[in-house]
Amino acid sequence: MNKNKKHAQIMENVVMAGFPSVADNYASTPLDLNELLVKRPSATFFVRAMGESMIDAGINSGDILIVDRSLEAIDGSIVIACIQNEFTVKYFRKKNGVVSLEPANENFEPILFKDEMQLQIFGVVSAVIHQFVK
């Protein structure tokens, strides 16, 4: 055992008595959540959902949402939109030229837009983080 603290190296592959490991040929790095969930850090923001309007989409009050502003909203995307200076999370729907924001909860009403330009989309929600243990 090397007691010399100056050489603090993490040995990823334990060398068995003189034999190099076959596993040395394979690069190994631990799984990284950033790599999985934040494809474009410069355009990615985090927001916190409040309320029940998207509960049927799997978004609970208090969940963190990962928002990617580089993505294009398409029919069925979950988006963050800005309405009367407040942020809201809803489904973006575009069918036959009609644009609307739909909740995922039968107790909430959709919001329709006469003119697509009126709808200010902040970004597309790419993932939701629901923590059981905080």
Place this chain on the structure above:
Amino acid sequence: MIGLVDGNNFFVSCERIFDKSLEGKPVAVLSSNDGCVIARSYEFKALGIAMGTPYFKLKPDIKRLGIILRSGNHELYADISRRIMSVLAEFVPDVEQYSIDEAFIWPAYENNFDWHNFGIKMRSTILKWIGVPCGIGFAPTKTLAKIANHIGKKSSSGVFVMPSNIKNVIENLPVEEVWGIGRNLTDKLKRKGIYTAWQLASYGDEKLHKAFSIGVARTAMELRGFQCYQEEDINALSQSISYSRCYGEPVVDFSDIAESVSYYISRAAEKLRAEGQRASGINIYSVYYPEYKPYRLDGGMSEVIVPFPTSTDDTIEMLKAVKPHLQKLFKQGRRYKKSGVVFWGLERGAVQLDMFAPKINATNSKLFETVDKLNARYGKRALVSLSEGLDKKWLAKRNMASPNYTTDWNDIPIVH
């Protein structure tokens, strides 16, 4: 061609990303300790209130004029800046950050390239992905790129490309608007009959060198389209305080990065002190080469943004603040091309005796003598040092600060 990209009313634009109620309103951002105006929205400018106006002078008119003030939120601005620089690096191989919201870019394209379209694409990408509107100028030199940037900002597209007929563009430009020409110099130039940028450009470089300095001669050359300020030159002009150098040969050891950066900081701090300025923080960046063996890796840039505990011009304090962050610049296996440092949040003027700052300098006995005298006169611990804790509401010197939307989990925006 060199490009200059910078955020419009940057601090205000950052505040507007997450607070849409600020759109279209007269908004200003205040310096540290809510001192004075350091950023204004167009609507605020239209009210005729100057940059640097102290907060106490504005206070009585806030309601009447409908102005909205924000305390500086430098953590937010630094984060947004980092994002913008990162996006620029996706468009061009070389990004030379110049201040918190400005960068010279060095695209690797040939002539006959559609610069205007390229600028529009970059601008709309930054606007969509981050939410900050920018001005972009392209020109053959840094000095001209600055001018192109200003023209671009005022144009509808936000982008301006300097045409080959430079004279047309700068013929009527007042000489004081040229990068590096300050008020003193302007007066001296006017006495020689130089009122416009073109007059400066065509005066005669030798004569300018003799009468003023090599810097002025270089500026004249740059105005005619001849590059004098290269990517790796010291930024010789007073509005920005930065220092960067290309390495003589690729650097592979962290200790060399750390040592060179420390040296750059002390040189840049000298400039800062020479101008009687203090900085609120510093950006440090290191650029690395792409690799081709054993497999392809993109080149790029690592950056750290370090706010100082209090605005300072003291090299030792800066090095202390920066030390724990230096490791983030370095990745083993990379070969480094250059490093640089850029101060931000510059404040001029007499030493601001910041009584609420943390006790940095051990020999601040004079300071605390004064604090004690004032406490005695006004009673009841009228002044305390920051080290005693921030929880006391009446101590708050950032009453109008926005949340740390992007750097604190407790402050991320709420969506319903």
